[in-house]
Structures are given as C-alpha cells and as structure tokens.
Amino acid sequence: MIPIKYNYRSLMARKVGSLMTVLGVGMVVWASIFAFGLSAGLDKTLEIAADPLDVIVLRKGSTSEAVSAVTESAAREITALPGIETDKYGNPLAASELVVFAYLPRRGSTQPVNVSVRGVDPMSRNLREGLEIVEGRDFTPGVREAIVSSAMSQRFQRLGLGDKFKVEGGEFEVVGIFEAGGGAVESEVWTDQPVLAQLAKRTGAMSSLQLRAASQADQERLVNRIQNDEQIDLKATTEVNYYAEQAQQSSLIKVVGYMIAFFLTIGAMFAVANTMYGAIASRAREIGTLRALGFGRLSILTAFVLESLVLCLAGAVLGCLGALAITFFLGGIQTGTMNPGTFTEVAFSFDFGPRVLAQGAILAVVMGLVGGFLPALRAVRMKVVDALREV
C-alpha cells in the first residue's frame, strides 16, 4: 500500500489548488446542510409536538384542527371513556380546545398571514407539561388576555409583551410570553377558551378534543372505540400520526432541499474530478516511478481515490464548521413558513444536528469517491514506459 502520507504531501505540494477545491466542496456541503437543516428543522418541530400517548379527536374527514368541530356532548361522552390518564385529583386528562386564526403581519412586513390562536381549557396545561411562562404572567380566565410563544412574539408585529392584537373581532392583550421546548405549541397564541368561543360564536362545539391515554394499549383501544362509534361519528388519531401527516404535507420543502443537494453534489463531482485529473496529469512521471518500484495497480487506484476523498472530507469539515458557526455565533436561525396542513404560520429553527451534518458529510464522501474514481482509473491505466517518459 502507498502510505497516506504520500497523498497528504501531494496535496500540500499544490496548496492553492487543493485549497480552492476544499473551499468549493466546503461551500457545497454548507449549502446542502442548509437545505437539509431547513426541512429537518420543520420536521423536528412537528415531531416534538407529539406526545406518544396523546390522542386528538377531530371531525371525520378533516385533517387539521382549524377546520374541525367536536360537539360538547361528544366530547363529554369521550371524556367518560375508560383508559384516559387522570391527574392527581382523578380528573381525566382531556381538554376541548378551540383553534381560530389571527391575521397578523410578520415584523418587517405589511402583508398579514394566519397565526393559530388556541382557546385552552385549564386541563390543557397538563397535556403540555413543557409549557412555561418566561416573561410576564399567565392570562386571567374570562378576560381578553393572551400568552404568546417567545418565537411568535419575536416574529410577529402586535405580539410583543403588552401589545394588543385582534382576533375574531375582539382585542386581546399579550400579558405573557411562554416557551415550550420547541414543538408546534411554540407557533401558537393561547387564550381562555370560553372568551374566544364567545367571540367566535362557537358555542356547543370546539375544534378538537385532546386527551392522554393511560397506556399504549389504552391508546389503541380508545382510538378504535372512537373511530368505530357511529354515534360519536368523529375521527381519532394519535398525535404522532396527526403531526406526521402535517409533516408530509410540507414535502415540497423537502423535495426542493434534496434537489438542491443533488445538483450541487453532481456539480461538485465534476470539479473534484477536474482537480484530480490535473493532479494526476502533472504527476505522471511519479506514477510511473511508483509502478516501476513495484506498487500494484490496485494500490495506486486506492491511493488516488483516497486523495480525492481526503480533499472532499476536508471540505466537509469546513462546511460542517460553517454550519456549526451559525449555531455558535448567531444561536441558530429562527424562521417560519406556512404549514400547508393548517395554512398557519409554523415557527421553527434550522436543525444543524448530527444527522444533518452527517448527511452533508455523506455527500462529500460521494463526491470524493465518484469524482476521484475516473481520474484514478486513468492513473492506473498509464503504461509504465510512457509515464516515465512524460515531462
């Protein structure tokens, strides 16, 4: 085997050329990580939103809460079913919630977009243990007050602490900012359900019923029971499925992300191949000498593929560092888009986690292997006599 030191020294011998290639590959890896990080961040937000034991009950045929309706009588009937987790006082962990839209502009924009406003039950808190007021105070029941997630508060006009916004014709005051450890709740505004229901003229039917099953088996039984009950005539899904369905709706973002990565990788492959062709052409004599010394074809092939792999991996490291620098110096990137499943804003941050970085690195490996293979093949194919004669 040709020692890897040979490759390393060869790369160092042509510093500028190697550096340019590494920079190019690094850029490509960085851009791909960005594209992956966007869709991974969105998925993650919807994923953490779900508690594995939670069940969400909607009107049959509706795929999101905003277009659903669950009558109070049906909600009462379901809440009385066995298998629902209870709190320490023995009350079932189930909450009827009302979701409506506020129409608000993002900061720095004049064009309003839909924001989910959730009217919650006192029990709703127990279904989302992570929720915590970080600034201001909780809203007072019966009054037009609201609490806003810190992500939404930063992204939207009129949602800052102390601001007033309109929903369903009523004016609400933002009295508190909450955090919930990521997840879909962080894209919402919360207020008292009876107050919101009265404004929205939605008495007698809320948007959804959320409940927590006592165990996995209970969850399955509850879902089946509700699904098959003709009287109740509602649809029950696990929260995990509900959000997975929404994540699927945003597949366009994913497709665009993969398209970006795919084309960039192909483009970079050509560039890497070029660099390697150049490296091999200028080292023809060296290769001839190596062959004359008795190094086999396979070890030369390996050496050159390895060299291109080293180039690309250096690029991958650079790209990953670039992405990590964003997390490190800027504290990540907060952004938001429309959740196509609900037509409302979903706030999320780019995910530059290990999986996304690994995806970027895999691209670099592919670039290195494919881009290096053809040139390496040429190196191997050279006749020793001719190679030694090259100037």
Place this chain on the structure above:
Amino acid sequence: MKFLPMIFRNVFRNKIRSLFTAASIAVSLFLVVTLYSLITAQEESTDANSQANRVAVLHEAGLAGNLPISYVNRISRVPGVIHTIPMSWFGGNYREETTQFPQFATDAKELFNVYPELTIPADELEAWQNDKTGCVVGALIARNKGWKIGSKIPLQGNIYPANLELTVRGIYDGPPTMDRGWVLFHFDYFDESLKKLNYPNSGNAGLVMIRAESAAKMPEVMQAITAAFESSDAPVKPMTEKDFAASFMEMMGNVRGFIRMTSTAVVLALLCVAANTMAMSVRERTREIALLKAIGFNQSTILGMFLAESVTIGVLGGILGALGAKLLFYSVDLSSIDAGLGMFYIPWRTALWGLALAAVVGLLSGLIPAWRAAHVSVIEGLRKVV
C-alpha cells in the same frame, strides 16, 4: 478577432477538463436558475394577469374569514365594478390522493367574464351552466388526471363536512400565466350540500373576485367596497390580484432570502472550482505563454486571450445550464408531480440572467490566472519544466 480560432482551440485542448468545468457550471446554474424562477415565474404571471384589473375582496381576517354570499350582489352594485363572482376554496380530497388541487365554488354565469383570459367552447360552457352538479376543469389537470367530458369527480370534504359528486361538462384553457389546474363548480350546489347537513357556516363565500372597469378606477373601487362594509359584522379587505398573489408568497416565509443565500453559496463554490481549473491550464502552458511573449505578443493580448477562454467555458456552461433549464421545464409537465407546480416555468429574463451570471463567473474565475499568465517572465517561463 483574429485570435478567436486560437482561443477556441485552447478551450478544447484539454477536452475533459473544459467539459467538466462547463458541466460543473451548467449543473450549478441549472439549480440557481430553477430556484430563482420559483419567484420570477410567479411575478411574471401576476404582472400579466394584472391587465384584467381584478380585485380580490377578502374578509378582514384574511382567508380564514367568510363573507356572506349576499355580499356578491352588494359589491356588484359598487360603481366601477363590472363583474363579480364568489370563490370558495373547497379543499376536498380526490379519491385516495393525499395532495389537493384547487377546487372552487363559483358563479358559472360570470366566471369567464371575470377571467376573460380563460377560454372555453361555447357549447361546453352552456352545458356546465345547465348542469347543477357539473364542473369545468383546467386543460392541464384534465390531461394529468385523464378527465374527459362526462368524467365523474368525487370530492371528499376536508374543510367542509360535505362530499361533492361532480361531472366534467367542459375543459377550459388559457395562457401559460393562468392556472389551468382548477376545478370549478356551482356555488349553489356547494352551498346546498352544506345546508342539507345543517352546517353552521353555509351561505358564505371565501372571497369575492371582481373586475374593475379600468386600472385607474381600482383604488376608488377598493375604497368604496371597504367603506360599504366597514360597520358590518364581516368587514372586508379588498386587495389587487397582484397583492393577493404576493400574500401567498409571503405565507411561505422568507423564500427569497433562502434562495438568495443558496445561490450565493453556489456561485462562490463555482468561482473557487472554475478559478482552480483555469489556474491549472495556465500552469501547464507556462512555457507556451513565454514563447508567445518571446515572439512579440504583449501582456494585454495574453490577458485578453485567457480571459476570453475562461468566459467561453463559463458561457458554454451557462448555455447548457440556464437555457437547458428553460428547455427542460418547457418540455416536461410538472403538474403531474404536484398540482401546484403546473404553472412553473423558467421566464426568459431569468434564463438570460443565468447565462450572464455564467459569463461573469467565467470572467472572475479567469482574472487571477490570466493576470498570472500575462506576467509570466519570458526567461523563466522558457526554462520551466512543468
């Protein structure tokens, strides 16, 4: 000019290298042009459509709000309004498909007056107007789903609890800037289906689309409409069709920023790799350059020759990538993949802009290597063994 053949020969001297550089530029530009077209194609079509002076009247609370259907009549009486239709997004599921295509409940009599760009054979229009459960569909979606006159389209309500059973009575067509992927049916059929189920929100339209007499009248008309419903239960917000389209783009978030950033990274990466290959070819030809200088070529000629070479490679990549993208999306029908992509195309200005970008990448990447070539010392260059 007389150097053109020489530059050309130099471009193709190392065929693989030039080809790979051009390919690398082509693939990357294909991407950049495609991404930018997501924005420019939409801008171009809204510009074209704004000729019709349409105004969308929405509930003050946006698309989530509903307008009583009586508003259609009241709005049509506002001076300056010549045609008015309700448009209600049904959002139903077709068969087992998970993605939805645009489905609107509207007014069959006025629809083609509000959208004069759309064309439909007179007999088909009449057949639709006379069939309460009939619908007309866009030429693109009809082709993709294999719908013909008489085809049944069952739609399962998602937003609304009702299911619709539609029959295709006509197929409309229009210019590429119009969405030819709609399914349009009678508002009355839609509303009666809701009433039968005692749905609380029946008798409402999602939005009212109007056509104003002239572009000059539009601000006046919009003001009059806003004023007419100011103190009612459902105040309205009229917006020009252009703003309405822009509001959809806005919902997607900072798409523009994301595209700009990705493209910048791509162009920078391209600069690195293209400059690298140019540097390689200059290095290989050091002796030759020295020879050229020895026989009397001056610095600026050599600089120009190398720059021309790198620009040629860049432009080659640009033609392949940018114009290739134009051609590809022209001949491939994307609406079969996703209904929303049906209107996607590469506008000429974006394709040409991509071509120019390629030339600039070629020029910039050649700058340093060409400068180095121009400053090759004759004596050392002649002596150099590469």
